[in-house]
Amino acid sequence: MFLIRFIQLCGRHPFVTGLFSLIGLFGLVFSFFSFSVDRAEARSSQEQAERIYSSIEGIKKDLLGEPGPRVPVIFGKSYPDARKDLIENGWMPKRNHPSVLRDMGKYNGNATYLWDAGFWENEHCFPTGDAACLFRFYDKDGNTLMVATAGEASPTNLRHVVVTGAILNPENGTK
Structure with a gap:
């Protein structure tokens, strides 16, 4: 109302x-x-x-690094599997001269086992701690990929060597 x-x-x-x-x-x-x-x-x-x-x-x-190859997800994979993925995505392992292994000396960690398995892209292995190693790859555009691993290897088993990181173009930051 x-x-x-x-x-x-x-x-x-x-x-x-x-x-x-x-x-x-x-x-x-x-x-x-x-x-x-x-x-x-x-x-x-x-x-x-x-x-x-x-x-x-x-x-x-x-x-x-476009238009070059992509970096696949390799963290946590065994190095042999990660290497296969990198090659399938256009990354080429750097083929080091055998003198690289000789220069690492007697105490080269996993280097001898990795070299014998054909992983000649091995730049360095540390004989202490978590047995870290570094590997170098290139793509067709000149990009560099450094792959870090850790884990003990043996002549018959490289599956314990696992990727712990990767750096694209470590020398200059970018292409």
Whole structure:
């Protein structure tokens, strides 16, 4: 009942009717303004997302050496399996001269076992701690990939030598 009387009162007084129409007009103008602000923020967000995407694509190209071969996920794999994955993805093992093994000396950790298995890309093995070794690969674009391993090897079992990390272009950071 109160609501009906209020509406009738507002309809009889021109001042109140005019006030409500001004409030309605203000609401309409405010909604147009809010819409334009919302669109401007949406455009800004879209531009920011495109800049971030472009930045990620640039970093991805630097890391992956595109258009060269991709670096497969090798972390935690045995070195023989990781090596196979790298070769399948276009990475070529560096073929070191036998003098590299000789230069490592008598205390070369896993180097002798790895060399005898044909892993001539072996750059260095440490005879202490977790028996870490380093291996070098190249791709067709001249990128370098250094692969680090850890784990004891034996003449009959290289499966305990596991990849612990890889660095793309360690000498200069980028191609």
